[in-house]
Amino acid sequence: MLNRYPIWKYLIVLIVVIGGALYASPNLYAPDPALQIAGESSGTMIDERLLSRATTALDDASIAHFGEIIEPGGRSALIRLEEQETQLRAQAVVSRALGDGYIIALNLAETTPDWLTGVGGQPMKLGLDLSGGVHFKLEVDTAAAIERRMEYYLNATKRSLREERIRGFVGLDGDRAVLGRFRSEDLREQARSLIADAFPELLLDRVDEEDEFLIFARMTDVTVDEIIDYSVSQNLTTLRNRVNELGVSEPLVQRQGRNRIVVELPGIQDTAEAKRILGKVANLEFRLVANADAPAAERQRFEYRSEDRQGATEYLERDVIITGERVSNAQASFDQNGRPNVQISLDSEGGTLMSRATRNNIKRRMGVLFIERKYRTRYEMDENGEEVAVKVPYDEKKLLTAPVIQSALGAQFQITGLDNPLESSELALMLRAGALAAPITFVEERTVGPSLGAENIRLGVKSVQYGLALVVLFMVLYYRVFGLCAVTALTANLVLLVAIMSLLGATLTLPGIAGIVLTVGMAVDANVLIFSRIREELGNGLSPQMAIHSGFERAVATILDANITTLIVAVILYAVGTGPVKGFAVTLSVGIITSMFTAIMGTRALVNLIYGGRRVETLAIGRIPKMGDAA
């Protein structure tokens, strides 16, 4: 008998739809407004006593709250609030009650029941345009990173030539090459083998001039790319650490393109504070304190940073041993004599460099420089003859401390000789927060207010509802019972779309909602194709069962072709698009896939259930074209 699905096909459709409903359901549970309490430094633990201080303060201010919980690990705690409006006031109350040293962040606590979370159910994440928050786009100054590396090559070359007593002139040639000039070919050859051993990644070129022998040590494109990649990924890590200081729930720190980093902070409204913490351009340098007899060209004078040692200075060597980005961890503690110190761990390359530098310099002192990027304002005339302010960045370098090297240092060592515990904890914090491998600039900044976000959701949901209602009305009027089947499939399609988006952890944005609305409109296309085929076949005189069968079968090839081409477009959009384009592409591609399933298998299952396997005289599919009549 025609048009009867085997039981397993019905089961597949049923299971998919029920599964879809299950995984879409977390979105029905509206999150509670909440406060998140975390320590300012990562070592701070949150205990019951602290939590009760916070809740007592809330009680005193008569702000309704519930479900207080300390997160596993004890690093943060969550207090749920009854009303959204009290969130800001509650934040102020709690931060006053706890005092400095804690970050009180506005948060949204999920209310998905445990059994749903247990099977992997979670609501869709909302983009900033729907939840409110700040979006920053930062650009990493990769040119500065390259420049810094060239300086390192230059200094290292100079030093090893000096150590081997090879006389010659060494300088920079452009921004990509170190240039060496020598009196004899023999000297140049010695220099060449030195450089080749130390830096195999450099490309060496020899040029002979009248009475001089030149060598160019050039950075290859591969090396340059490596430096750029390294500096961007290092900055990414550092920014992540800094974002954690803000205590935001679900922040996003993501690389975009060659040298851009996107930071999204949902729920944050205080952009000034966020920018201050993110943009804190600071770095550290470890350099040896210069010997008294060092030539003036090889040493540099620095002031101490701390107030107590105002005016005191120290001469340091020009060569940098390592910079702050090699530090993987730092902890303030005390040595066996009870004096404050800082325990430092370096990454492997940092460890090698450090041990090489310290092995021969025991009993000498090592200076720790703190470098901060600051801006000077200069006024210039622009092309219209108007005076414009130009901000010129410069690095301010000050000495933090200059302890004595007690033994050869490796990847793990400690800095002692610090004045007080305050100094050691501050130094540890600076080292741990990490330093930027290259300066960053803010190229884009967007803030969406929370009320606007909520309104965007409201309007989005409303337009989906009305759009769906209009389609339902039209389809049922035009295709009768078949229209009803299509509409049921369409609804299932929406549920599946939401379920897959939730499962994928995709972020729903405003253009994403627009994508869903468009999917509603276009998803019926597959059904329309099938139904108009069935009408045609009926018009050609086929029996109802034959018409259903052939209508479905023949429309499938067309549906596949049409949808695959659209899918190609959606996938490309996702690959190259950013922001709204990406959000839209995700919903569109998921929508295309789910609509193919619901339109082909879902509708068929329904139609089969209603009409299949029995004698049917007529089909309720609207007007059937007769010969000589338009479809």
Added chain:
Amino acid sequence: MKIINFMGKRRLAAAFSVLLILTALGSLAVKQLNWGLDFTGGTLVEVHYADSADLNAIRSTLADGGYAGAIVVSFGTDRDVLIRLPDGYSDAQGTEMLETLQGASGVNVELRRIEFVGPQVGDELREQGGLAMLLALGLVMLYIAFRFQFKFAVGAVVALIHDVIITLGFFSIIGLEFDLTVLAALLAVIGYSLNDTIVVSDRIRENFRKLRKAEPLEVVNISLSETLGRTLVTSLTTLLVLLSLAVFGGEMINGFAIALLVGVMIGTYSSIYVASNVLLSMGVSKEDLMIPIKEGAEQDDLMP
């Protein structure tokens, strides 16, 4: 079934399309697009007044406050105001501006949204958007050429370019702001128009194989007539939901909805007239479609 002689008016349609494209290109050249913040760079601030806002008062407040070249328009309601500043950005500009406005007005002013975008991002986005479109077109052409035949690929891509240019031209003529969401809409137009064109092409291919004696022009007319019902119904349902989006979706999504509304209408027209017209001009014949024998066999298998 009544066969409508669509292709009888193919020259007229071609003239119409060329006219539309020339108008669009002309406007794009002369008036250009009203690039949104994403492309030009600058600062955009949306504020919400507790009471209805006086735009002129806001303008003069801003001019006095040293914000030169500020464009102030109402946004949706009379309480929501959108302020656009050309380049020239300082860290605290948004909050500062809010304070200025708050000071000048007697009511509460709420900052709803602030966006600062450097112009450099704009250049890159323009490149990236253009690249995305070219790539999409290229791959689509490959797929169609592989599944159908080269002439169909050309037809579909010409139809796509036709739709995109005319939709862009519409934005240029009306002066609607062209931002990233509108770009997303434009790419959706590509998807929609393609969907439509493929359905028609599919029927043309089928009919070439089925109606062996018919002339190409006849085949195209028959195919268009057969699919007309479906084309119109799909356009209608899509337009219905887009209308709902335009009316209820809020200001931020308005440009998106309008772009799609125009795009879908143009796309519907182009799937009937442009793609098939190109096919006929390229002299499509049933021989073109007889080559992939394997595919024909597959098709037959699908029939009962």
